[in-house]
Amino acid sequence: xxxxxxxxxxxxxxxxxxxxxxxxxPTRESISEPTSTWSFNSVDHEWQLLREDGAQIQLVYNKxxxxxxxxxxxxxxxxxxxxxxxxxALVLLDVQDTSVWDLLEIILRRIKHTSIRxxxxxxxxxxxxxxxxxxxxxxxxxxxxxxxxxxxxxxxIKKVVxxxxxVRILAKTLQATTTTESNWTYxxxxxxxxxxxxxxxxxxxxxxxxxxxxxxxxxxxxxxFIVFILSPMKEKGTKNFLETGRTFATIFADIELRAxxxxxxxxxxxxxIIDKHTDNLMEQxxxxxxxxxxxxxxDINSNPDMLKVKTxxxxxxxxxxxxxxxxxxxxxxxxxxxxxxHRGSQKVLSTAVFLYFAxxxxxxxxxxxxxxxxxxxxxxxxxxxxxxxxxxxFSIFSGQPLIVxxxxxxxxxxxxxxxxxxxxxxxxxxxxxxxxxRTNKNVTFNFTDDTLxxxxxxxxxLLYILLTLGTxxxxxxxxxxxxxPYLTSAKRELLTDYALPVSVIIMSLIGxxxxxxxxxxxxxxxHEHLFVMVRLKSVTFKQIIATGFLGFSLSLLMxxxxxxxxxxxxxxxxxxxxxKAFHIDLFVIAILNGWLSLFGLTxxxxxxxxxxxxxxxxxxxxxxxxxxxxxxxxxKVRETRLTVLLSHILIGMSLFMxxxxxxxxxxxxxxxxxxxxxxxxxGNQFFERVTLFFTEQAAYPPNHYIRQVPQRKIHLFxxxxxxxxxxxxxxxxxxxxxxxxxxxxxLVAMVAFRYGILPKIIAKKYLRALDQRL
Numbered sequence: 001x002x003x004x005x006x007x008x009x010x011x012x013x014x015x016x017x018x019x020x021x022x023x024x025x026p027t028r029e030s031i032s033e034p035t036s037t038w039s040f041n042s043v044d045h046e047w048q049l050l051r052e053d054g055a056q057i058q059l060v061y062n063k064x065x066x067x068x069x070x071x072x073x074x075x076x077x078x079x080x081x082x083x084x085x086x087x088x089a090l091v092l093l094d095v096q097d098t099s100v101w102d103l104l105e106i107i108l109r110r111i112k113h114t115s116i117r118x119x120x121x122x123x124x125x126x127x128x129x130x131x132x133x134x135x136x137x138x139x140x141x142x143x144x145x146x147x148x149x150x151x152x153x154x155x156x157i158k159k160v161v162x163x164x165x166x167v168r169i170l171a172k173t174l175q176a177t178t179t180t181e182s183n184w185t186y187x188x189x190x191x192x193x194x195x196x197x198x199x200x201x202x203x204x205x206x207x208x209x210x211x212x213x214x215x216x217x218x219x220x221x222x223x224x225f226i227v228f229i230l231s232p233m234k235e236k237g238t239k240n241f242l243e244t245g246r247t248f249a250t251i252f253a254d255i256e257l258r259a260x261x262x263x264x265x266x267x268x269x270x271x272x273i274i275d276k277h278t279d280n281l282m283e284q285x286x287x288x289x290x291x292x293x294x295x296x297x298x299d300i301n302s303n304p305d306m307l308k309v310k311t312x313x314x315x316x317x318x319x320x321x322x323x324x325x326x327x328x329x330x331x332x333x334x335x336x337x338x339x340x341x342h343r344g345s346q347k348v349l350s351t352a353v354f355l356y357f358a359x360x361x362x363x364x365x366x367x368x369x370x371x372x373x374x375x376x377x378x379x380x381x382x383x384x385x386x387x388x389x390x391x392x393x394f395s396i397f398s399g400q401p402l403i404v405x406x407x408x409x410x411x412x413x414x415x416x417x418x419x420x421x422x423x424x425x426x427x428x429x430x431x432x433x434x435x436x437x438r439t440n441k442n443v444t445f446n447f448t449d450d451t452l453x454x455x456x457x458x459x460x461x462l463l464y465i466l467l468t469l470g471t472x473x474x475x476x477x478x479x480x481x482x483x484x485p486y487l488t489s490a491k492r493e494l495l496t497d498y499a500l501p502v503s504v505i506i507m508s509l510i511g512x513x514x515x516x517x518x519x520x521x522x523x524x525x526x527h528e529h530l531f532v533m534v535r536l537k538s539v540t541f542k543q544i545i546a547t548g549f550l551g552f553s554l555s556l557l558m559x560x561x562x563x564x565x566x567x568x569x570x571x572x573x574x575x576x577x578x579x580k581a582f583h584i585d586l587f588v589i590a591i592l593n594g595w596l597s598l599f600g601l602t603x604x605x606x607x608x609x610x611x612x613x614x615x616x617x618x619x620x621x622x623x624x625x626x627x628x629x630x631x632x633x634x635x636k637v638r639e640t641r642l643t644v645l646l647s648h649i650l651i652g653m654s655l656f657m658x659x660x661x662x663x664x665x666x667x668x669x670x671x672x673x674x675x676x677x678x679x680x681x682x683g684n685q686f687f688e689r690v691t692l693f694f695t696e697q698a699a700y701p702p703n704h705y706i707r708q709v710p711q712r713k714i715h716l717f718x719x720x721x722x723x724x725x726x727x728x729x730x731x732x733x734x735x736x737x738x739x740x741x742x743x744x745x746x747l748v749a750m751v752a753f754r755y756g757i758l759p760k761i762i763a764k765k766y767l768r769a770l771d772q773r774l
Contacts, residue, residue: 058167067174067242070250072278073285074769075707077238081247082278090206091267100216101168104161104193107206107228108154153199157230161195171195174245175220176253189258190225191216192249194241196233203244204230209261209270224262225252236697238707251278319583326579327399330639334401334578338640342620348642350497351617355647357501358610358676359406360654363387363602364661365669366412370602378602383407384655385530386601390592391648397588399581401641402569402618403562404610405589407602410557410732410743463518464667467511471671472678475503479679483623497617500675504668511665520665525658534600550741557744558605560751562589565606573683574615578639609680616682618643631701632683685770689718708769713762717770720758724750 036057037050049057072078090110095103163169174192178185206228213222227248231241251257257277264270338344367383387406394405478499482492495502511520563582570580585606593603618638624631654661681687685705692700692714700706705714728750731743759767 056166058164060163060167060169067246067249069253070247071285071708072250072282073289074765075238076710077243077707078247078250079278079282081239081244082251082274085203085205085244086271086274086278089271090204091270092206092208093264093267093270094211095208096211100170100214101158103208103210103214103226104158104228105154107208107226108152108157111204111206111230112152112154152197157195157197160197161193170217172241174242174249176249186219187253188220188222189213190227190252191220191223192227192229192245192252194229194231194245196231196241198233200230200232202232203235203239203241204228205244205248206230207248207270209264225258227252234696234698237700237702240698251281254281316583320587323399323579323581323584327581327584330578334639334641338638338642341638344638346494346497347618347638348640348646350494351614351643352646352650353498353501354617355404355610355614355643356650357504358613358672359387359391359404359647360384360651361504361664361669361672362406362676363651364664365666365673366407366409366602368666369412378600380525380661381655381658382530382600383602384651384661386596386604388648388652388655389601390596390604391644391651393592393595394585394588395641395644395648399584399588400566400569401644402576402611402615402637402639403565403585403606404614404644405592405604406607406610407604408561408607410561411554411603411605460518460520463511463515463520467507467520467665467667468671468674470510471503471507471668472674474506475499475671475675476678478502479675500672503675504664504672507668507671508664511668512663520667525662530655531599533598553741553744554603555744556748558589558593558603559586560744560747561608562586562606565608565611568608568612569606569615574619574634574637576637576639609676613676613680614643686718686721689714690722692718705769709766713766714770717762717767720761724753 035052039048039050041048051057070078090107092106092110095106161171163171170193172194174194176187178187208226210224210226213224215221216223229241229245231244237243251274254277257273260273261270264273338348363383364380367378367380370378370383371380390405395401478495482496484492486492562585566580566582566585570576589605596603615637618640620635621632622635624633728746731739731746
């Protein structure tokens with residue numbers, strides 16, 4: 001009790017004094033401080049904090065995440081799940097209980113009862129035998145499914161639904177929100193509850209309509225509908241608890257459906273309403289998809305005069321005009337706007353250095369092959385000069401400057417066969433000679449002593465393999481270094497940007513300095529004049545006719561490769577802003593190759609995988625996690641002409657360093673090709689679909705084609721692509737004479753197969769999803 005003090009005050013109008021009392025305010029010292037106790041729980045192996053009244057204090061982590069509504073028109077599992085579960089789902093109408101714990105008790109017991117009944121019908125057991133068996137277990141039901149047993153333990157599942165025994169907060173829920181311009185609120189009339197169990201072999205769905213609104217927590221205080229999803233822990237990505245919950249949450253988010261379900265009087269009517277609503281929703285989404293507006297960047301113009309020009313006069317000029325209207329306003333900004341972006345100057349430098357090595361070294365490698373097959377008519381310096389001039393010309397006059405042009409393997413394969421023999425006759429004679437010398441046997445050989453003077457260079461073969469694989473390993477290690485926790489973020493990004501030049505320089509020094517005593521294969525460079533016009537007067541009429549047929553086949557190859565490179569660069573996933581220019585780029589390529597042919601220089605076109613790697617080098621990316629899968633997503637790309645321009649200026653300057661270029665070992669060039677091939681697999685859909693053959697279904701990534709295309713159709717599409725790739729490799733590497741000349745024709749046949757025959761094997765809607773790049 002606080003001390004009471006007295007005081008006196010004279011009453012107004014009288015001379016008497018009145019006595020009154022007051023209570024003094026409690027002081028800080030007089031307030032009792034609350035106490036708490038720390039204790040260690042040996043069962044859960046964690047510390048506990050207890051208040052003096054016995055209450056336990058715990059930490060709860062909450063995370064909210066946006067989940068898109070189900071696309072029933074595109075995602076195949078949406079309609080299938082509704083049709084599959086709505087007929088077999090447990091439907092409870094006008095449930096009286098208002099406690100979440102009691103509601104789950106009712107739902108789980110009904111699921112248990114349904115499982116027992118299904119087990120009875122599938123196993124053929126009589127009712128008395130089954131009842132005798134079920135009385136021996138408590139809250140547990142086991143059902144046979146495919147030779148495995150499904151165990152449903154009610155108490156265990158109820159524990160999984162909540163955070164823990166003491167904190168009865170639902171662990172996994174789906175709920176709708178209502179958003180206006182000023183605020184947002186939760187839709188508190190329904191709730192989807194989800195949980196997983198390792199003992200469950202198939203998914204279970206239960207829908208309960210409450211007789212009176214139920215308070216299920218802070219964000220759901222007047223629930224009338226409960227959707228309960230019970231799923232196995234290991235399930236395919238499109239069938240897991242979240243995707244199943246998203247399916248039912250999408251239809252229950254519609255207030256019109258919930259209003260109809262409140263009026264349903266029987267379970268059959270309740271199920272029929274959901275079934276009809278789903279059918280109407282699927283049809284509505286399909287209709288809107290068919291009537292969706294075209295892409296704003298497509299070559300479609302609403303001007304009737306321009307459409308008339310395209311249709312009746314000259315469609316080629318019209319298409320080029322449309323390319324110019326898109327790209328010409330951005331031409332000047334292609335040279336300076338990159339410096340207005342974050343780390344723009346650093347990206348220009350790192351990407352230019354990357355392109356310098358990525359274009360120069362393949363040019364040298366292809367130049368070596370062309371030099372061998374043409375008797376030095378197309379030498380290595382000519383290949384480098386061709387790359388320099390072609391890159392500069394395309395970077396200045398092209399419509400899409402992110403495309404990198406160079407001579408490619410198909411162009412080289414068109415005129416050259418590959419051979420590298422490890423076992424030579426000299427090595428066989430060498431082994432036989434020294435084997436007999438060690439055993440002191442006298443054997444007469446059918447070769448002279450000059451054969452033994454020929455070097456058996458197995459040490460160079462071993463070093464060749466080490467340098468090739470070392471270049472690949474070091475390059476990929478540095479390329480992936482930004483995903484490691486080492487160093488700072490800026491230094492990791494720097495090492496990733498310079499992965500290719502660093503690996504090439506280090507492995508070249510190792511091959512030419514550390515192992516200089518080992519003779520490695522090198523290439524020769526001449527100092528003759530590079531720009532000598534070919535002697536057209538010496539060409540006969542028959543040769544012109546013959547080269548016309550060969551030129552037609554070669555033009556098909558260039559046309560396809562150039563457009564494929566352009567399509568990948570202009571993919572919507574790259575988020576480019578300045579538009580595409582397929583027709584202008586193809587026109588520039590035609591002029592460029594005609595000009596190069598006059599001087600006997602190597603042809604070139606849009607290169608893969610260098611063009612998409614150029615886009616990645618100029619892009620800002622971020623890692624996003626979706627259902628446990630990490631995906632690298634491009635945020636923005638710096639569209640500029642400077643990187644290709646600067647890199648090819650450096651390539652031109654390299655012609656003055658021919659003796660230094662000779663020191664680059666050939667295995668490093670081969671390792672460069674492998675590095676470019678491996679890094680290009682990042683985000684390659686075909687490679688991802690091939691890996692699905694060896695991937696567990698529960699680990700499938702949540703890609704758009706996984707959601708929209710049946711698994712069998714995906715595998716069939718991939719198998720057909722693999723077959724086409726095998727035929728393509730056979731034509732490219734076949735020793736059969738003139739077989740390589742069929743390579744471009746086969747590429748055209750593949751396009752015809754895709755649009756003419758494949759739609760009869762796989763539905764067009766599935767092909768659109770597989771072709772789509774998001």
